Amino acid sequence: MSNLIIIGGPCSVESEEQIKQVYQEIKHNIDIYRGGAFKPRTSPHSFQGLGAKGLEYLRAASRKPIISEIMDTADIELFADVDYIQIGARNMQNFALLKKVGASGKPVVLKRGLSATISELLSAAEYLEMYGASEVILCERGIRTFSDSSRFTLDLAGVLKIKQETDYKVIVDVSHPAGNTHMIADLAMSSVALGADGIMIETHCDPSQALSDNEQQLTTTEFNNLITKLRALSSFMTELKN
Ligand code: PEP
Ligand code: MN
DSSP states (O other): OOSSEEEEEOSBOOOHHHHHHHHHHHGGGOSEEEOBSSOOOSSTTSOOOOTHHHHHHHHHHOSSOEEEEEOOGGGGGGGTTOSEEEEOGGGTTOHHHHHHHHHTTOEEEEEOOTTOOHHHHHHHHHHHHHHTOSEEEEEEOOBOOSOOSSSSBOOHHHHHHHHHHOOOEEEEEOHHHHOSSTTHHHHHHHHHHHTOSEEEEEEESSGGGOSSOTTTOEEHHHHHHHHHHHHHHHHHHHHHHO
């Protein structure tokens, strides 16, 4: 794994073909392949994910480690072949889920809740560790504020605070706070310059046809171009600090 952890892939696993195709196009640029199978959607009318089948397709598509979000304690066995379990923003304080996922002993990417403080995020991480998670990586993904300049407000100072006060790895999901494609590159560059340990970005072969978050997914070409820049910036920042 390179120093900068790159997590990329579509918002959702939509079909066997789609998840294979995205992987083939970005595999050389990612450390962990993402794809949501159980989707937390605001509207019950929206695509809810393929569930267990989605996890199967994701596993079959990727030779790299995979990550997917769990929403229900009852699904934990389905995640046996998933390398990293994601706890989504809406479940950061679902303590039953934190305990169950922790007890699986797997590494976890824990996303910050929509209106959670940093100290609440750190307490949620402690739950995972106390119950047995082998590693906890924290993920800033934007919070709810009065600002309407983007979908969510990316709290880069929060990332800095965690980096300064703890030993946790912190990654930044730049897709969900942006909510569009034109802010993603700059948010990602800023996060890397700030010292984030990794970046999560959603990408799709044909974003306009995506079944979820179609407005914020980069094409695989845009994704690949951006990752090249992020890795160069990351090396430059390492040099500057040495
Ligand atoms: C996701 O990563 O697919 C997701 C739903 O993210 P969040 O929990 O940050 O909204
Ligand atoms: Mn998404």
